[in-house]
Amino acid sequence: MNTTPGTRWDVIVVGAGAGGMSTAIFAARNGARVLVIDAAPEEGGALHLATGQLSAAGTRLQRSKGIEDTPESHLADIVRISKDTADRELVWLAVSNAAATIDWLLDDLAMPVLPEHPVRGQNHEHYSQDRYYWGPDLGRSILAAVRAPFRELIDSGAVTARFGTEVVGLVQDPEAQGGRVTGVVTADGEEHHGTNVVLATGGYNADPALFEKMNGVPAYADASYRFARGAGHRLGVDAGGYTRNHDLYLCSFGSVLEHDDFPAPVLCRPVHWPEMRMPWEIYVNVEGRRFVAEDEPSVDVREHALLRQTDLRRYIVFDGRMLREAPPMIPGWSADDVRAHAGRHPMFHVADDLRTLAASAGIDPDNLVATVEEYNANRDGEDPLGRRFRPLPLAEAPFYAIRVQGMSITSTAGLAVDAGLRVVRPDGTAVPGLYALGELLGSGAFMGNSFCGGMLATPAMTFGRLLGTGILSW
């Protein structure tokens, strides 16, 4: 049954996050009859939670600040940071059109960004140029900006939206044009028919089983949008498409989780960036060994080192004097807050000697004792891992260990598309009438096995704009 008898939509957009809203806005302005369907009660998707860091080269804001930058340089940075593991074709499509997206957000939609922006980087490996922007309200700054025209189009009738409605299937005509997709089926059994269906359903991080199947590691953290359940991946594969970049998973350098029952919420995020706070502590793995110089300047090197450790887990180990004298390690936490958690929270351990500490935390005791002895003995000489900043030995009881979990809040693997954002089959042919964009394409496509700042939210909106305006072939 068609809920809108007689209506054949030009574009049906599944998902109203950054990518879906942008698609709908530009398609409707281009004269298309647009239906947007979202499982959530309101639009926004991951923007409700995201840090909202954006990146683009050649923007008006950059020019107004005298910053000369090019998409070629942006691409070269992504190739450098990802060691050429990203999809150059999709990255180029994203970065060569990203400036217009930022100009739209900042100028047309008056999205505020922090006064010192653009900057070169934060959290992730730095770019070679200042091309990194975000708003004071993080992802919600983007949401507020994009939601305004989206809502106007709904109010004016140019876009029809169904919220709280889950798309569970695609209507596909096996006889027509190689299995053309002609509509969608919603959970209530209704069908909606259209010429083009755009999947913009985001990632799969809220489905732990799918996360593990896609990435080969457990979904340790519960920190993603709850409707990011991989619907588009399933719909696209059922229609003949396939997923790719499963081997490009990378974890962050980690957060402290609330508990061991995965996926668990994030309790706090100790600072590990030497540019923000030099590490006074040491980091060890489950085996009780250090595995990277704690003051290694490249976050990418630190993340890849953690990726090789058992259970993607590290422990921050320190002593009473470090806790007293070092600057705070956890934003917003005092030394007393750490003491209050130690021995009471499952991730915070304390003991009067290293062996007892190791037993409590699940670290190999012999190795931990040997590691600390070696660290203390070498402090004035050459560190085996090349660490330079070593202000104090670990010598004064009590000793502490905080367990930190490497994790990912975004989805690495994604649905395969061609440069026209058409969902493609393993033989490279397109599934007619079916498009995909946003995080559904996977971070691996845009960042390879690295994290490149702003390279999910910006491409999501950029591809929505391109599809909506018909720059890419419908």
Ligand SMILES: Cc1cc2nc3c(=O)[nH]c(=O)nc-3n(C[C@H](O)[C@H](O)[C@H](O)COP(=O)(O)OP(=O)(O)OC[C@H]3O[C@@H](n4cnc5c(N)ncnc54)[C@H](O)[C@@H]3O)c2cc1C
């Ligand atoms: C904590 C956090 C921080 C982040 N920080 C950054 C950052 O700083 N920079 C950056 O570039 N990226 C960041 N990201 C990622 C970025 O926010 C997302 O990749 C991007 O917003 C995804 O947009 P999207 O439109 O592809 O998907 P989403 O925003 O996930 O939207 C998908 C929409 O589809 C809907 N949906 C899902 N399944 C169905 C279904 N079956 N039927 C109907 N609707 C469905 C969902 O309800 C949702 O509204 C972050 C993500 C998180 C979680």
